[in-house]
Amino acid sequence: MSRRKSLVNTVADDLFDRIVAGEFGPGDPLPSEAEIGEQFDVSRVTVREALRTLTTRGIVRVVSGIGSRVAPVEAWRSVPDALRYRAAHGDDATVSEQLISTRRLIECEAAALAAPLISDSALEDCEACITAMEDASKAADVDAFVASDLRFHSVILEASGNLFLAVLLAPLTEVLADRRTETSRVPEIQRHAIHEHRAIVAALRSRDSAASRAAMEHHLQQTLDDLRHYVLH
Incomplete structure (x- = not known):
């Protein structure tokens, strides 16, 4: 696995963990690309790829002019992702x-x-x-x-x-x-x-x-x- 791919997965996995933990709930905005990049000390290109990964899984939606928000759980495309979230929230x-x-x-x-x-x-x-x-x-x-x-x-x-x-x-x-x-x-x-x-x-x-x-x-x-x-x- 390339270093870039590893960094992308690290950022995506951490953001998802924080969503599951309730730090960001459905409908909530995620930090800006600049803030995420600063938190992980990675480039904006890496952040965008990580957000694209979460978007592909249906977990995140990019709203024009606003940024990235957590999508409703019903819209998530991965069954394990949705079940993990539901289980973590009682x-x-x-x-x-x-x-x-x-x-x-x-x-x-x-x-x-x-x-x-x-x-x-x-x-x-x-x-x-x-x-x-x-x-x-x-x-x-x-x-x-x-x-x-x-x-x-x-x-x-x-x-x-x-x-x-x-x-x-x-x-x-x-x-x-x-x-x-x-x-x-x-x-x-x-x-x-x-x-x-x-x-x-x-x-x-x-x-x-x-x-x-x-x-x-x-x-x-x-x-x-x-x-x-x-x-x-």
Whole structure:
């Protein structure tokens, strides 16, 4: 990475951190380019590139004759950015529940589409993921548990034959990993997830779309119930 690129990222990341911390809220003006340049001891060219980076992500808007302002969070283009801001401002419970709601819209339909299409090898991959989850649970390896959990759902998305479902869920991958790591520290949640995944595989093996959709729906409802009971209280 060039020194210029590194400086641009440093300035952009720091400004975003300050936005998340509440120093600048949606609608608030950012310091002028000269002030930012002085704070970081960088050129105006570097400052402009950093602001352009934030503008591309939808976090900042440049208002003619006024300068740069923080955009409404609803206009931000990066899901992880928006979730980080919401979580930092007391919306963590709402964010977690809305994430599950979004997964329902995508993954239940993916399971229904996958049922008549999924190959034996893909079903074997799902079974292998469950076995890996069981091994990780016994070893108290949360990272390995989460990786296998995410892989399980990825196999089903791929088996659905619908490219757009996977594309829609892709921006949430990083967030999903973080949230799964948080919830998967609870042994009861791990046991529930393993049980629910086995039910999903059984439904997929039956090639029954309705049963597969229902199994995924039940799993995500169980996920929501566990989140409320063990994590959000």
